[in-house]
Amino acid sequence: MTTTSSRPQPATDPTWWRGAVIYQVYPRSFADGNGDGTGDLAGLRARLPYLRDLGVDAIWVTPWYVSPLADGGYDVADYRAIDPAFGTLEEAEALIAEALEHGIRTIIDIVPNHVSDQHVWFRAALAAGPGSPERERFWFRPGKGDAGEQMPTQWVSDFQGSTWTRTTEPDGTPGEWYLHLFAPAQPDLNWSHPDVRAEFEDVLRFWFDRGVGGIRIDSAALLIKDADLPEYPQDAGPGEHPHVDRDEIHDVYRTWRAIADGYPGTRVLVGEVWLADRARFARYLRPDEMHTAFNFDFMARPWDAKSLRESIDMTLAAHGPVGAPATWVLSNHDVTRPVTRYGREDTSFAFAAKRFGTPTDLELGRRRARAAALLTAALPGSLYVYQGDELGLPEVEDLPLEMLQDPMHFRSLGVDPGRDGCRVPLPWSGTQAPYGFSPDGTTSPTWLPQPADWAGLTVEQQSADPTSMLHLYRDVLARRRSEPSLGDGPLTWLESSDEVVAFARGDVVCVVNLGEEPAPLPAHTDVLLTSGPLVAGRLPRDTAAWLRAAPPHGTTA
Template identity: 55%
Template structure:
């Protein structure tokens, strides 16, 4: 097998073999991270200028949400050209420079890949429209005649994730499938040209030196033969709870086995990360078998309430599911598609992961800090969403006329409030965009965000930013804290989680009241101020997590 030696080389600092098993990976949403040219939109130059901040924060890798050429119908998840950078973000030279500089700083770069669908402006789809029914290009998507006397009804009853039918009719009468927005037609992964194209796309970015791919809608590529109807029930409520004819089909695994072979042609331990919504963690584990992907997002954990019994159940299930396939468990609390956990935990449980109410800000931040220390104490890899290290809440009062989430404009489907977690983050305490850029910001930032900025929190004892910096430093320095595949649960009062790992104990009080617990060793870090007493016990405040060296 030919061995590709990509330039620039991946960083060699830290553990080289299996770096991803215990990595802390920071998600950058490019349009909202940093603006390098003053047009109000984040870009690759801006990201590059802030790489030292990420190095000093203590993360191991950076995951970049899509920056490809796109009409931006869904914030870049509608890709028109997988080998080009959208001008709003920069150029291929900017991307190359970003990868090189990240590696020089000891950071790895993971890029988003969107293989389930393209933009309707993609060259293939445009040719398919021009060439009409029977065109070979139409076979690369899911074009079908409609039902009814004159084909006026969709080919089946599938619904779009963004609401409404999953089919759109074109001028010549045929319909095409789009599980998301109409501007995002689904590829037909049964077609060999689609499979060949994406192996080529992988090599293009691997040759540039990227360290891996986060695979968007990894569970959606293969559809059940015949595209069968689902039946009369609320499909959207079933998503993630049942195997659907358009999600989590067994045929996806053959695709990822072929991709794994491509990555193994390259040096530097390149990785594949699955965004796979599945009914159970056991089915998620199918994506990370030894010859497939390396990691899969743990959405079951993200959706768990701040409750000791629920958390212990999902932690045990997650670790147990990954153990047989030898993959690390991943942990995540926030991302660009859900309400930030500082706001989610500020509201009563059961409201879902998309909210339009601020809740109790103080309570939410207290729980978010505690939840973060709990997450970072678990074995495996952790994901941090930009701005959560500042304790940012969702912006729940954005005017309707500034919203850009496509699901907001649909009659049904998702709540459409993802813009609230995508507001550009604050870097400085003052300025029109709090240091985001010289030209304002594409979504308005709250007037209170100066106090939450990197500048305002840096060097301030007890700030959320300094808590993250300290936690990531301890995680690196404490032997074996990130690695491993299990925890030893300890006896604890109701509502308290306590577990031991090698030389380390984590204690988390998920209740709203102080709880007295035993002191197992020397305190390393706490999400709130905790005082130990001379009798070997301490009063653990409400919603507090403590790390101990034992």
């Protein structure tokens, strides 16, 4: 078991982020400390020993700010205050300090593309009216058509539906329109305005002053808009999209990096950058911009050896020229959980493809998710683990329709089941809901209901079962920490059949069988770890192994 005594002190390791294991906390669903059915900072603080023993280097906490929760907290009303549902600013400061005592840094979410419609700036803009300085911080525009009844552009929302909402004047007449790339409750900021840039620079300093180890930047490629608000060009060249990946955006992140570098220790910037163009993606990772960015391509790939190899090669090739480490992740708070996704006929992921009632073989999905845990943990760079994946939680797909809260569900007119199914509160102990999520004796129901068949998936139950997913994750992360060649460093591909992924990290070999028939193991002196039992010395289908190579392959990092 990994303990605090074996960990380097956070302040003494300037390259910690290059090979870190980072655990994503969705605070609303992690642990409830006060018994109201909603996760909070008190619950998270009480569970820090669990995260220490799991073997993580940092936690990434999704937005904990004051918010109406129109989009799970990504509609921020105040970036310097903790939502009362989660606790207080003093509790957040205590969490950051206590986590460091366990050798765990805290990364927080900053949402710079938009704010809540309850933010003081937006409320002032609505009150001030057309042409006012207050409205210049946003994208207010008159509508097209004789009476301004048509939207200013036909831009498409990532949440489906329109990107413009019309205001109503005090006398009840229709007014200007405002831009929101996401939900109407999330008006986009105008990053050409100096107030916007100054505000977020101050927000970064506010949290760095309180000891956070890094910032995760939401929707990082969307901030800058073409001021002319043109329609989408038919054949947009690099940087020519009117609101995605504009060249001017890099000035923002150079300024942010300079702020981060002005603090002791390494304060990392992590971008949520959804871009298919890998060369454009790599621009965000130049030495004077972000430290790392999420690798969504790998997460979205199907359970197929050729496709996964292609993604790994493409990812490493994109990161190489800028010297940044790759990141590897199987899911997050937006994505169908691996146990469910890998048990389907289509094992890839795309938001547009989500539907109710998709057939799933959870036993198959669980076997593949176990193998995927070994695969991702062996790849070069940093590893992200979304809360509950270490328990093998499936997507909860039978939530009562009246309980669903995700705007993606409603804006699809009910076609998309939304993202609530991966946000159900975690099971900690006991045999019935709330499974230790809330304190004993709590009568308040959890904010989303937990399945009746989760007793076997609790932390308590899995801690006592050496074959459980939790035991596997603890073993994987402990072994990853103890092997010098894992984490950041080079990778060497090994010869294998088309249905096997095999590579060496120094003298550690990772081999994953994605085919139907058992596969032979490469030459080795020891079996370090497997996701499932070997059969007659061979690797069964949908199983992964870490081996000690004989003789060593590649170069030890």
